[in-house]
Amino acid sequence: MTIAVSGKGGTGKTTVAALIIRELMRDGPVLAVDADPNSNLGEQLGMDVEETVGDIRxxxxxxxxxPGMTKDRYMELRLQETLVEGESVDLLTMGRPEGPGCYCYPNYLLRAFLDKLVGNYKHVVVDNEAGMEHLSRRTTRDLDWLLVVSDPSVASLKAALRIRELSEKLKLGIRKKGLVLNRTDGGLSPLQEEWVERTGL
Ligand SMILES: Nc1ncnc2c1ncn2[C@@H]1O[C@H](COP(=O)(O)OP(=O)(O)OP(=O)(O)O)[C@@H](O)[C@H]1O
Ligand SMILES: [Mg+2]
Incomplete structure (x- = not known):
């Protein structure tokens, strides 16, 4: 199963991702991907991250x-080293996005590495940066689940709706979408409840 977690800043995306990872680990090897440049999924999973995919790129x-090594072989070796290996979970931390240089070739190599890597796991869980850039850049696609985390604030619920709308517009191959309400402390107000019903979130 492939799951990506998305939502407004500070709503609990990383916490939800870590909890889901902990559950899925019982069922088979999990690849955890920290796609937030401000990475902290490793901390939540209790795994030490020393370098990121961005560093390798x-x-x-x-x-x-x-000498004697091709660029693609070198990158594959280094990416393999970046992967933090745990009992039933491995963690890949993407790190900072590309700088101003020309990254087509390393990105092409990275894509090939990821395509191959994903095949080794039963589940893949991706923790994203707040906002929608991961959708517009199409790095979030071909998923079983897109889980949008929201707290009960109107701003956060509206952000969740925008994420859903954009993900539909971009046709990203997402099979199911879910809203995870976090920090509800007693649930939604009747007005918010009605809004969620009405928007179909
Ligand atoms: N249900 C909850 N109850 C209490 N604290 C929570 C709850 N969910 C998350 N937190 C805390 O809120 C803080 C933010 O959570 P988290 O880092 O998971 O959010 P995030 O959406 O990933 O943030 P960011 O947008 O910065 O990546 C953390 O300190 C986390 O422990
Ligand atoms: Mg986070």
């Missing part, structure tokens, strides 16, 4: 590759 562009 920079390395491939800026540094000399060891």
């Amino acid at each position: 920079e390395e491939v562009i800026e540094r000399e590759i060891p």
